Structures are given as structure tokens and as C-alpha cells.
Amino acid sequence: MYRFIRFSTLLVGLFIAIQGYAAEAPLTTADDLGPAVEQPIEFPHNRHAGKHDPSDPSKGGMEIDCQYCHTYARRSSIAGIPPLQKCVGCHNNIESVKDKPRIKKLFEAWEAKKPIQWKKVHDLPDFVRFNHERHIKRFVEQQGHTSQEACGYCHGDVKNMTVARRQKSLSMGWCASCHEKAHTVAASGVDVGKQAYWYTFQKPATTAKVPEDIKAKGPNDCWQCHK
Amino acid sequence: MIESGFDRRDFLKVLGWGGTAVALSGCGNTSVQDGKETVVSYVEASDYMIPGVSVRFNSTCTQCEAGCSINGRVREGRVLKLEGNPDSDINRGKMCGLGQAGVQHHYNPDRLKEPMLLNGDQSQSVSWEAALKLINDKLQGVSGDQIAFLTGTVSGHVKALLGNFMESVGSKHHFAYEALSSAVLRAANKKSYGVEMPRYSLDKAKVVVSFGADFLGAWVSPVHFSQQYSRFRKGVDGQRGVLVQIESKMTLTGANADRWLAIRPGTEGVLALGLINALGAAGLSLPAEVAAEVKAYDKARVSKETGVAVGHIDKLVALLRTRTPSLVLAGNGPDGFAQGSENVAAINLLNQVLGNVGKTVEAPVSAPFAQLQATNGDSASLYKLNEGMARGQYKVLFACGTNPVFSAPASLKVAENIKRVGFKVAFAHYLDETAQQADLVLPLDSSLEDWGTHIVAYQPGEAHIGIQQPLMEKLHANTRGAGDILLALLKSRRAEEYKAFEDYYAYLRAAVLQNKAALGGGALDDEGFWEQTLSKGLIRVAGSSAALSTSTVVAAVPVATAENPDYPLTLIPGITPNLRDGRYANQPWLQESPDPLTTIVWDSWVEIHPKKAAELGIAEGDIVEVISRTGSIKAQAYLFPGIHPEAVSVPLGRGQNWGRYAKGFGVNPFQILDPVFDKQTGELALNDTRVKIKKSGKRVIVIKDEGAAGGKQMGKKIAVRASTDEVDLSKEV
Structure with a gap:
């Protein structure tokens, strides 16, 4: 009897704990927008990357390429945040904004050699491995898309935002929806449109209709992302 | 001795129900933390520092005395995993489990983080300035004879600094203590071969007879010997090497042997002399004085005293006669007795009469720079210190990286004798048994945060100086390396001499660069040589090779331990x-x-x-x-x-x-x-x-991985088994 009580308490507790945890976890909103995140410095992406306004340069953006600051994206699976040194490198020479509160904050951190505690805006579950480097290599370097376009597939129209906000759900279904778009690959595994290199892992089945051209189904190996 | 009412059935039930619960309620549940987790960028980043991409640095492992060279993987400024450095002659890119656990020493949550004053159960954090001032105050007016410094085995520049510190306080009482040391082996080797540690070449031997030397597990340089062992097993001239292990308690090496012989504890020397006698009888020519000495050790007597059957002795003799060269090793079995030195001497004599000296027992290469050579720890030095403490000779005691209160027999009363010392300073990673006895505890850097140089006692190839360098920033801001502490103490005594060195790193760098030419960097500028040294993680130095003495030293007769019916x-x-x-x-x-x-x-x-x-x-x-x-x-x-x-x-x-x-x-x-x-x-x-x-x-139920049947096949024929007694190795292999 004693054993039964102890045992059922344990199980009931386990259920409640897991239910509670599940209820608390954020679910994707209907419009796929992530939560608005307050950052220690309200970084104006629009001022840096936005469209240049020849009539009033003080209002428009500077059309800086995403990869000028986010240099790690093309070299690592993680995009990372640019080092403070990068911000200071330019802002040291921009006298006109040095007295702005945000820039003052920046230089305070630089002088104290204290990193800024940014909040993470795009987070994936720990069991998903997304590789920035591969996507940049393919879309920017192989296919010649601009950084703003390629990065924008997932990160949205950052050039018109101040601090970034998540624009897409970043769920597995959402990833797969892109990978499932018409990617023409030969059944032999040789790529036709300079795409879909993941077929070296597992060849797609040939359809009877078009034996050499088949519609790719995205990386069909779970291990590609879940390793 | 773990006791719990929770049995296997309950465990499986909870596992089953728990799994179902997770599956039902876990849908849609993720670990996504948008807007909650912080992401911190570097303030300044070097070109090679890319988030998500790891960098590797070479260093030296300090988990045991073998001093393997290691290669640490560092990502985002954190050391994640250690591997062996392929350039090292000691471990050639391999590493053991003990070394792998080095990261757990580094990240250990029980590490000391602040200098502390201890008073009974009370502890109080103090600043480094106050701690060093206290030490200097306590050293005032104390004569050199009243100051003792206890360390483990120590080598490299920290040893040189320690020597200088001891000189500056006028003390000659440096004690290097290791509870498990090869001091008996070294002393006996010195007598037998003329060197303390010859190089053992298992891979050149066709038979290895090991008296309790656990060279695959915990003896001298296990990673190095494991690799020699694999070559030894592949064989010389197509003959697969045969390993015979003779010991009272099976070791990992014993479990790998072709034949494992149980011997009555402490009688290894008797067996060695008996084998020499039997080899003589089987036609091996013995020097006259050896033959005379071993004549008394006939097989019947040896078998009676050692418990090794005459048949086994005969087989062993046949094996040693048919396969040469052989190698005989004396390990932690025979040396641990009152007659330990005699046991080892007798075993070494066996090597000599078999003609192995110069073939499988080779002359060692010793590194130059005597002041950096290892001071090998032994246990005798602790007992000397202990006597001094009991007499009340010492007023100030420093203990660094060693724990005698734990590892000395209780009957020696080390813990009580330490209390007689007026002021005890412990340089420690943890508040271990010895640090608990101290008045002042100074927290040390982990070996993955500290600088150092190491010259290990057993140099298997060319002479090496192992470079230890930090693989990452300090985890705790207020820890220091032993070298830094010694340097700070020296600065307050010999300010002029040491003022050029800001910290131990500066001292080390200057000391290495000063000898650039001798260290083989004559062609490079200082910066280039230093960079090369750090990237390699070791310096090869042209060592001198000592000659081995081949003259036989006849061992005195070992005395077997007396029986004691009360303690059988x-x-x-x-x-x-x-x-x-x-x-x-x-x-x-x-x-x-x-x-x-x-x-x-x-x-x-x-x-x-x-x-x-x-x-x-x-x-x-x-x-x-x-x-x-x-x-x-x-x-x-x-x-x-x-x-x-x-x-x-x-x-x-x-x-x-x-x-x-x-x-x-x-x-x-x-x-x-x-x-x-x-x-x-x-x-x-x-x-x-x-x-x-x-x-x-x-x-209690013994918690173990081995099957419930204790390795028995429960009547099923899974693998064919034969007892080693049924196999004659000299014919089989």
C-alpha cells in the first residue's frame, strides 16, 4: 500500500510537471511574428542597412551589406554578434552622432571593455543544427543573390526594422516548405540547377513521368539538421 | 554500499509511464527562448576567433607524472575536449581516460576561488595582498631550518623558482612527496644499471615477464607503453610477443597477459633468483658469482616459498630460453615490501643474465638544464618531514599540490603533527584533507589555466620539455598559479632580481628565450621562437645519453615476510x-x-x-x-x-x-x-x-557493469574456454 502511494505520487507529479512545462513554452503566433524584444541598445538596423535617401541623407539608410557586420555567418554555422570593436571601428570616426545616447552607451561599454548583453531574437531548439555558412555559400556566393535578399528569406526585411524581430516561425514545417520547392535534380544525384547538394546522402526516387527531372523533397535525412 | 528501496521493477515502471507522459504532453514543446537568452559578443576578437568554430592549442597534461602532450579544443573561449598531441614521443597523439577527465578538474564546482584564512571550522576570505603580507610577516624572524616546503614531483621553471625561494629564506627543507612513487625501482635501477630510469623497449622484446608492472594501467607512462605493447603484440620477425605477468593481485596488464601467475605476496625476488638458477641449469651461462649466489634457490624451494608450481617455472624458463631478447619488469608489486629493494634488484639481475641490458633495457636520454630536471617525489621524504614536525622543528610549512593527511598511514599521525607547525600555508585546488589543516589556503589555477614547463622523469624518446599553456581564460578571477605565488613571494625578498618579471608568464618566457640557442631556436628571432614553441606545445632538446652498466650486481637474499597467525x-x-x-x-x-x-x-x-x-x-x-x-x-x-x-x-x-x-x-x-x-x-x-x-x-548489491553471472557462461557455449594451464605458450605462439 505504502509503495502504491509513493509510486502514484511520483507519477502524478511527473504528469503535472510536464504539463506545466508544456503550457509555459511559447508557441508560434498566428502571424509568425516573434515577441518584441527589448535590447540594451536599440540598434537601428534601418539606419545602417536601409535604403539611401539622396534628398536627405540624415534620414535614410546607408545600405551597408549585412555581411559587413555579421561576418561570422559565412564562416561558421553560428552567425554570432559582431564584436564591439567592429562598431567602435566606424563610430570612432563619425563625430556627428557621438553625442547620441545610444552611441554614448556604446563607448561606455567599449571603455569598460564590457560586452553588451544582447537578447537572442532568433533561437532554435537545442536539437536543431542550422548552418548559416552553407546557406550563404549557396545563395550569395553560388547564385549571386544579395545578402539582404538571402538573409531576408529567414530573417525578414531587417533593413526596415530598428531592433530585429522574428518574422518567420522557424519551425520544422516552415524549413521544409522552402526545401520542398521545385529543386530540379537528376536521378543520378547530379544537380541540374546547381542546387540540392544534400542528395549525395540519399538519392531521391525517380518518378515515372520525368525520369531525369524530379521534384526534390528537401534533405530527406533527419541527420542533416538533427545531429 | 548504496541502499535504496527503489528496485528494478519500480524503475522500469517509472521509465515507462514517464516516457508516455513526455510523449503525450511534450508535443509542440521546445526549448526556444526568444528574447530571454542573452547572446554576448566579444569586445575585441582575433581573426581566428569565430563563434561556432573551434581552435586547438597544445599543452601538457598534469593529471599524472607521465606528462603527455595534449591538444585542447577551445570554442567560444571555453575548453571542451582534450586529445593527445601527435608530435609527442610520449603519447603520440593518444590519451588515457585519466587525462580526458582533466577538463573536470578545470570546471570542477568544488575548486577553491578565494584565498582563505582557516581557524578550526571558521573560514574567512582575504585578499591576495593580505595573504602574501601574512606569509611575509610569519617568515620574519624565523630561521631557514624552521621552514619546510612540501610538494609533489616538481620540474621545470616552477622548480627553479621554488629553489630560489627556498634559498632566499635560507631553508634546505624541500620535501617532494608522492604516495605512489617508483622510488624503490629508481634506487634499485641505479645500483643495477647505473641509471635511475632506463628506457624500456617492450616493442623490441619477444617475451615480457612483468613482476606486477601495470604498464597498461598505472605504471610510469601507461599511454606510451600501451603503444609499445601493441607493436610488441604484432611481433618482431613475425613472432608475436608473449606477455607473462607475475603478481599477487591482477592488474589491467595482468588481465591482458598470455599467462597470469599468482605469487605469494613479497616473494617475487625469490622467484627471480629461482628463475636465474633454473635458467643456469637449462644451459644459460651465468657469471660465477651469480651462479654461486642463486644455487640455494632450487625449484622445489622456490615453488614452496612463492606458491608458483614447478611446472610453471619450467615453462617460463623454456620460454625465456627459446625467445630472445626478452624484457623483465619490476613494478608496483615487488617493490612494496620491507625487502622491496632486494626484490627489484633480483628482478633486474634476471634482465642482466638474460642479456637484455642494452637491447630492451636501453640507455635513457636526459635533457640538459639540471636545474629544471624533475625532483621525483617519494614517500620517504614525507616521513622525514613528519619526524621534524613531531619534534616541533618547523614554524612555517608550505604544502603545494599534495595531500599527505589523506595518503599517509594513520599510524604516522601526520594530521596531528601538522598541528605542531606554527603556520601552515596550503596551495590547493580543493579544500582537501591537508588544506583543511592549514591556516592559510591559497587557491591555485587549474592546469588548463596556468603556465608551466615540465621535464618528465621517464623520457621515452628524445628529451622533451613539455610546455603547459592556458587553454582558456581563468574561470575564477582570484586564483593564481603556483609559479605566480612563488614569484610574488620572491619579489618581496629579492625585488631587484625579479622586478623585470611582471608575472610567472613573463619569467617563463624570458627564461626560455634566454636559452633559445640551446633549445634549438638559434635561427629564429625571439617572437618567432616563442610562437613556434607555443604552437608545438613542446621543445625537443639535444639530450645526452648515459651509458648503462652491464656488470652484474649480485642481490642479497630477499627475506620473505614472517607469518602472523593473528593477521593471516x-x-x-x-x-x-x-x-x-x-x-x-x-x-x-x-x-x-x-x-x-x-x-x-x-x-x-x-x-x-x-x-x-x-x-x-x-x-x-x-x-x-x-x-x-x-x-x-x-x-x-x-x-x-x-x-x-x-x-x-x-x-x-x-x-x-x-x-x-x-x-x-x-x-x-x-x-x-x-x-x-x-x-x-x-x-x-x-x-x-x-x-x-x-x-x-x-x-549489499554490488553496483557493477559485469553481468549477474559474474562472467560465467551459464552452461551455454558462447566462447571456447581453456585454462592457461592447458596451454604451453612456448609451443603455442
């Missing part, structure tokens, strides 16, 4: 590859990796031969008390055929009173060792404790 058994403390002398016990990987022979985890055990256990009515899991003349310990019994029936074994390294992963797990057999010493060297005779066994009446 011999206690052989087990030296396990994981835990050794216990300084690593707070690294949980080492506690949870199963012992290679018994597969027991997280606990101590008493190995008893099944025959002896039947005689005493002991079954597996019985809590038995092991009683020596000086104390007793209680642990679970483990019936093990790999031990001599007249011996029991309890593994060393457990039974600490500190550390969340060490405290409360197992018992400490060091404490009950009899104060018996090797007659020639004064080393503690580790295996010469007589004990008796008493059942306590309690029984």
Missing part, C-alpha cells in the same frame, strides 16, 4: 588506472568509469579469492571489515579469482572527506597501512600490511 592475510592496496592515489576522486567521470577488472563504480570493494571467501563464509556483497594492526575499514566483498588466496585488495583513491563527487564514496586503505618501510630506501612498504577479515553481517 596481506593487504595489497589496488592502484587503479582511474583513481591512483585519490587526488582525482572529485572528477566524476573517473568515479563512474567502471574499474577495468571488477567493473565496480562509485565505491570501494575488498577483493577476496573465492576459495578464501568460501573458507570464511563470505559471499559477494557482504560488508566485511578489514582490520590491520593500526586501523580498520569496511567495504563490500568482491570475490575475484585474480588475487592470491593469502591476500586481499582494496583499491586506493576513495574515502575523501571533501568534494561533492568524492565524499561519502568508499573507504581509504592508506589509513590502515602498517608503518613498514623498505629497508634500503625508507619508502613505505605499500603491500606489506597484514590484515584479518571480519564479516559485519550486512550484505
Whole structure:
């Protein structure tokens, strides 16, 4: 009897704990927008990357390429945040904004050699491995898309935002929806449109209709992302 | 001795229901933390620092005295994993489990973080300035004879600094202490071969006869010997090497041997002389004085004294006669007795008459720079210090990286004698048994945060200086390296001499660059040579090779241990590859990796031969008390055929009173060792404790990986088995 009580308490507790945890976890909103995140410095992406306004340069953006600051994206699976040194490198020479509160904050951190505690805006579950480097290599370097376009597939129209906000759900279904778009690959595994290199892992089945051209189904190996 | 009402059935039920619960309620549940987690960028980043991409640095492992060169993977400024450095002659890119656990030493949550004043149970954090000032105050007006410094084995520039510090305070009392040392072996080798540590070449031998040398597990340089062993097994001239292990308690090497012979504890020397006699009779030419000396050791007598059957002696002689060269090793078995030196000398004599000296026992290469050579720790030095402390000779004691209160026999009363010292300073990573006795505790950097140079005692190839460099920033801002502390103390005494060195790193760099030409960097500028040194993680130096003496030294006759009917058994403390002398016990990987022979985890055990256990009515899991003349310990019994029936074994390294992963797990057999010493060297005779066994009446389930059947095949023919007695190795292989 004693054993039964102890045992059922344990199980009931386990259920409640897991239910509670599940209820608390954020679910994707209907419009796929992530939560608005307050950052220690309200970084104006629009001022840096936005469209240049020849009539009033003080209002428009500077059309800086995403990869000028986010240099790690093309070299690592993680995009990372640019080092403070990068911000200071330019802002040291921009006298006109040095007295702005945000820039003052920046230089305070630089002088104290204290990193800024940014909040993470795009987070994936720990069991998903997304590789920035591969996507940049393919879309920017192989296919010649601009950084703003390629990065924008997932990160949205950052050039018109101040601090970034998540624009897409970043769920597995959402990833797969892109990978499932018409990617023409030969059944032999040789790529036709300079795409879909993941077929070296597992060849797609040939359809009877078009034996050499088949519609790719995205990386069909779970291990590609879940390793 | 873990007890719980939660049995296997309950465990499976909870696992099943818990799994279902997770599956039902876990849908849509992710670990996504948008807007909650912080992401911190670098303030300044070097070009090679890319988030998500790891960098590798070479350094030197300090987990044991072998001094393997390691290669650490560092990502986002954190060291993640250690591997071996392929450039090293010691480990050639390989590493052992003990070394792998080095990261758990570094990230250990029980590490000391602040200098502390201890007063009984009270502790109080102090600043480094206050701590150093206190030391300097206490050194005022104290003569050099009243100051002692206790370390483990120490080499490289920290040794040079230590020497200078001792000189500056006028003290000659530096004691290097290791509880498990090869001091007896070194002393005996010096007499037999003229060098303390020759190079052993297993890979050139066709037969290796090892007297208790656990060279695959915990003896001298196990990673190096493991690689030699694999070449030895592939064979010379197509002949696969044969390994015969003779010991009272089976070691990992013994378990790998072609033939394992159980010998009565302490009679290894008798067997060695008996083998020489039998080899002479079988036609090996012996020097006249050797022949005369060993004449008394006829097979019948040797067999009676050692418990090794005459048939086995004959087979061994046949093996040694047909296959040359051979190699005979003396390890931690024979040297741990009152007659330890004689045992080792007799075993070395066997090497000499077999003509192995110069073939498989080779001259060592020694590095230049005598002041950097290792001061090898031994246990005799602790007893010398202990006597001094008992007399009240010392007013100030420094202890660095060693824990004698834990690892000395209780009968020597080290803990009480330490109390007689006026002021005790411990340089420590943890608040271990010795640090608890100190008045001032100074927290040390981990070996992955500190600078250092190491010249190991056993140099298997060219002479190496191992470079130890930080793999990452300090985890705790207020720890310091031993070199930095010594330098700070020296600066307050010899300010002029040391003012050029801001810290130990500056000292080390200047000292290495000063000898650039001798270290083989003559063609490079300072910066280039230093960069090359750090990237390689070691410096090869042109060493000098000492000549081996081949003249035979006739050993005196070893005396067998006297029987004692009150204490009928011999206690052989087990030296396990994981835990050794216990300084690593707070690294949980080492506690949870199963012992290679018994597969027991997280606990101590008493190995008893099944025959002896039947005689005493002991079954597996019985809590038995092991009683020596000086104390007793209680642990679970483990019936093990790999031990001599007249011996029991309890593994060393457990039974600490500190550390969340060490405290409360197992018992400490060091404490009950009899104060018996090797007659020639004064080393503690580790295996010469007589004990008796008493059942306590309690029984537990032994937590082990091995199957319930204890490795038996339960009547099924899974693998063909034959006892080694049925195989004649000299014909088989």
C-alpha cells in the first residue's frame, strides 16, 4: 500500500510537471511574428542597412551589406554578434552622432571593455543544427543573390526594422516548405540547377513521368539538421 | 554500499509511464527562448576567433607524472575536449581516460576561488595582498631550518623558482612527496644499471615477464607503453610477443597477459633468483658469482616459498630460453615490501643474465638544464618531514599540490603533527584533507589555466620539455598559479632580481628565450621562437645519453615476510588506472568509469579469492571489515579469482572527506597501512600490511557493469574456454 502511494505520487507529479512545462513554452503566433524584444541598445538596423535617401541623407539608410557586420555567418554555422570593436571601428570616426545616447552607451561599454548583453531574437531548439555558412555559400556566393535578399528569406526585411524581430516561425514545417520547392535534380544525384547538394546522402526516387527531372523533397535525412 | 528501496521493477515502471507522459504532453514543446537568452559578443576578437568554430592549442597534461602532450579544443573561449598531441614521443597523439577527465578538474564546482584564512571550522576570505603580507610577516624572524616546503614531483621553471625561494629564506627543507612513487625501482635501477630510469623497449622484446608492472594501467607512462605493447603484440620477425605477468593481485596488464601467475605476496625476488638458477641449469651461462649466489634457490624451494608450481617455472624458463631478447619488469608489486629493494634488484639481475641490458633495457636520454630536471617525489621524504614536525622543528610549512593527511598511514599521525607547525600555508585546488589543516589556503589555477614547463622523469624518446599553456581564460578571477605565488613571494625578498618579471608568464618566457640557442631556436628571432614553441606545445632538446652498466650486481637474499597467525592475510592496496592515489576522486567521470577488472563504480570493494571467501563464509556483497594492526575499514566483498588466496585488495583513491563527487564514496586503505618501510630506501612498504577479515553481517548489491553471472557462461557455449594451464605458450605462439 505504502509503495502504491509513493509510486502514484511520483507519477502524478511527473504528469503535472510536464504539463506545466508544456503550457509555459511559447508557441508560434498566428502571424509568425516573434515577441518584441527589448535590447540594451536599440540598434537601428534601418539606419545602417536601409535604403539611401539622396534628398536627405540624415534620414535614410546607408545600405551597408549585412555581411559587413555579421561576418561570422559565412564562416561558421553560428552567425554570432559582431564584436564591439567592429562598431567602435566606424563610430570612432563619425563625430556627428557621438553625442547620441545610444552611441554614448556604446563607448561606455567599449571603455569598460564590457560586452553588451544582447537578447537572442532568433533561437532554435537545442536539437536543431542550422548552418548559416552553407546557406550563404549557396545563395550569395553560388547564385549571386544579395545578402539582404538571402538573409531576408529567414530573417525578414531587417533593413526596415530598428531592433530585429522574428518574422518567420522557424519551425520544422516552415524549413521544409522552402526545401520542398521545385529543386530540379537528376536521378543520378547530379544537380541540374546547381542546387540540392544534400542528395549525395540519399538519392531521391525517380518518378515515372520525368525520369531525369524530379521534384526534390528537401534533405530527406533527419541527420542533416538533427545531429 | 548504496541502499535504496527503489528496485528494478519500480524503475522500469517509472521509465515507462514517464516516457508516455513526455510523449503525450511534450508535443509542440521546445526549448526556444526568444528574447530571454542573452547572446554576448566579444569586445575585441582575433581573426581566428569565430563563434561556432573551434581552435586547438597544445599543452601538457598534469593529471599524472607521465606528462603527455595534449591538444585542447577551445570554442567560444571555453575548453571542451582534450586529445593527445601527435608530435609527442610520449603519447603520440593518444590519451588515457585519466587525462580526458582533466577538463573536470578545470570546471570542477568544488575548486577553491578565494584565498582563505582557516581557524578550526571558521573560514574567512582575504585578499591576495593580505595573504602574501601574512606569509611575509610569519617568515620574519624565523630561521631557514624552521621552514619546510612540501610538494609533489616538481620540474621545470616552477622548480627553479621554488629553489630560489627556498634559498632566499635560507631553508634546505624541500620535501617532494608522492604516495605512489617508483622510488624503490629508481634506487634499485641505479645500483643495477647505473641509471635511475632506463628506457624500456617492450616493442623490441619477444617475451615480457612483468613482476606486477601495470604498464597498461598505472605504471610510469601507461599511454606510451600501451603503444609499445601493441607493436610488441604484432611481433618482431613475425613472432608475436608473449606477455607473462607475475603478481599477487591482477592488474589491467595482468588481465591482458598470455599467462597470469599468482605469487605469494613479497616473494617475487625469490622467484627471480629461482628463475636465474633454473635458467643456469637449462644451459644459460651465468657469471660465477651469480651462479654461486642463486644455487640455494632450487625449484622445489622456490615453488614452496612463492606458491608458483614447478611446472610453471619450467615453462617460463623454456620460454625465456627459446625467445630472445626478452624484457623483465619490476613494478608496483615487488617493490612494496620491507625487502622491496632486494626484490627489484633480483628482478633486474634476471634482465642482466638474460642479456637484455642494452637491447630492451636501453640507455635513457636526459635533457640538459639540471636545474629544471624533475625532483621525483617519494614517500620517504614525507616521513622525514613528519619526524621534524613531531619534534616541533618547523614554524612555517608550505604544502603545494599534495595531500599527505589523506595518503599517509594513520599510524604516522601526520594530521596531528601538522598541528605542531606554527603556520601552515596550503596551495590547493580543493579544500582537501591537508588544506583543511592549514591556516592559510591559497587557491591555485587549474592546469588548463596556468603556465608551466615540465621535464618528465621517464623520457621515452628524445628529451622533451613539455610546455603547459592556458587553454582558456581563468574561470575564477582570484586564483593564481603556483609559479605566480612563488614569484610574488620572491619579489618581496629579492625585488631587484625579479622586478623585470611582471608575472610567472613573463619569467617563463624570458627564461626560455634566454636559452633559445640551446633549445634549438638559434635561427629564429625571439617572437618567432616563442610562437613556434607555443604552437608545438613542446621543445625537443639535444639530450645526452648515459651509458648503462652491464656488470652484474649480485642481490642479497630477499627475506620473505614472517607469518602472523593473528593477521593471516596481506593487504595489497589496488592502484587503479582511474583513481591512483585519490587526488582525482572529485572528477566524476573517473568515479563512474567502471574499474577495468571488477567493473565496480562509485565505491570501494575488498577483493577476496573465492576459495578464501568460501573458507570464511563470505559471499559477494557482504560488508566485511578489514582490520590491520593500526586501523580498520569496511567495504563490500568482491570475490575475484585474480588475487592470491593469502591476500586481499582494496583499491586506493576513495574515502575523501571533501568534494561533492568524492565524499561519502568508499573507504581509504592508506589509513590502515602498517608503518613498514623498505629497508634500503625508507619508502613505505605499500603491500606489506597484514590484515584479518571480519564479516559485519550486512550484505549489499554490488553496483557493477559485469553481468549477474559474474562472467560465467551459464552452461551455454558462447566462447571456447581453456585454462592457461592447458596451454604451453612456448609451443603455442
